[in-house]
Amino acid sequence: MAPTAVVVGVGEGIGTALFQHFATAGMDTAICTTRTGETDPIAEDLRDAGESARTIECDPRNPVDISQGFADVLEAFGTIDVVTFVAGSAPKGGLFECTRSQFVDALDRDLLGGFCTTRAVVPKMEESGGGTLLYITESTGIEPRRADVGARTAEAGFRGLASAIDEELDDFDVTYISLGEIAAQNQTGNSSSYEETASLCIDLVTGRDGEPLESTYRIDFDGETPHIEAGEMSDR
Template identity: 30%
Template sequence: MNSSDRLAIVTGGTKGIGLAFSRRLTRMGFRVVATYRSDEESANLALREVEKGLSVVRSNVSDPDEVAGLAELVRTEHGVPRVLVNNAGLNIDRPVLEISDSDWRRVLDTNLSGPFYMTRAFAPAMLEAGGGSIVNIGATTAIRPRLNGANYCSSKAGLLHLTKCLAMELAPSIRVNCLIPGMIDTEEMRTRYRVAEPEYRDALLSEIPQRRIGATDEMADALEFLIGDGATYVTGQKLIVDGGQFMW
């Protein structure tokens, strides 16, 4: 890819794993447009940290009109992406009989419809420009369910199959894969699993053959592989980065 081709879009790309993706892509020479939904403070922190090659845009991926507007803004101000990372996600955990219509719709709209809207908006220009790579960020709960997460688990299970459908329809020019994190060291994971408390951390680590929590940079390593020249024959696949916790 020459310099004019090296544009990447990362939804939810201003904190956590998404920020690690944005940071890695800029180091690889990409210009990166990272979206965020509401956390402007994290977006500003990301800009100060990355310094060069990163632009941030406020956009709600669950709204097809906003996504269409985002695609037009990117096209006119930045160009056509070679890489699209559908990373933005939402959890609203409730027992299944307590999940409201809004809880269900918001999670499905963000985690499943969002990647569809983004791909529909950006893929035509990517195809016209010669193709590229799309990476959807999944979850291990797409394969093994958990309590109080029917909306989240369903959205991520759907994303696995959407990945395969997109890979079939956009081939051969665009490769589409699903990157699935295990226990990765983010603020959300530390809070959810109470890893600061020894008994909870020990119980968690006992389930992971490598006996450690993964780093966000290890997710970025996997992303770099999936979009790189070493993966040109890889499409429609899921790559689980979890220290061996789930061997599917």
């Protein structure tokens, strides 16, 4: 039976790239998103190409909704081995440009969504011995805006959420990836960073030699080239 990868919080960027990469790597792949109108055609194209892919409509911020979404994944594929939550709040401006509702919305989508997603899926994954949790933020990867108070606050909190989960869950490989850091280090645009990050995630899930990973890995940087290094989760 092929391993199952679930991508949560899919938009037009890294989430879509990950969905396609996981499917073409031979994994059973599902998307949990409120934007099925955008992802259904991608899943259909993958199935036409012989890949195992489906979309599931649910809101990651709603505990009942996301729990049912994962139940649907289990019904379809029998297991959940990898879950990727993509945080990507759109830039909303600085301290006096960002409204209260925009600030709350950034935290709601990224932090609450990541929190509810993890609480819903961990018990299901523990039944089969754990798995891999990937937390990816792309808010500053779209276009770095130092005065973007909403997205930058959400991103810092998202990193903290992933770090706390990494410390708590012994049976899981937990990784946090900042697309913005990869783009800044390589001075690349968004599209190349999406493809690069998706490839890195495949390495994290399968191992560089095709063997499953047994320890926590992180994204680290050496000069201008991002690479994967074994060890504790980075506090960068």
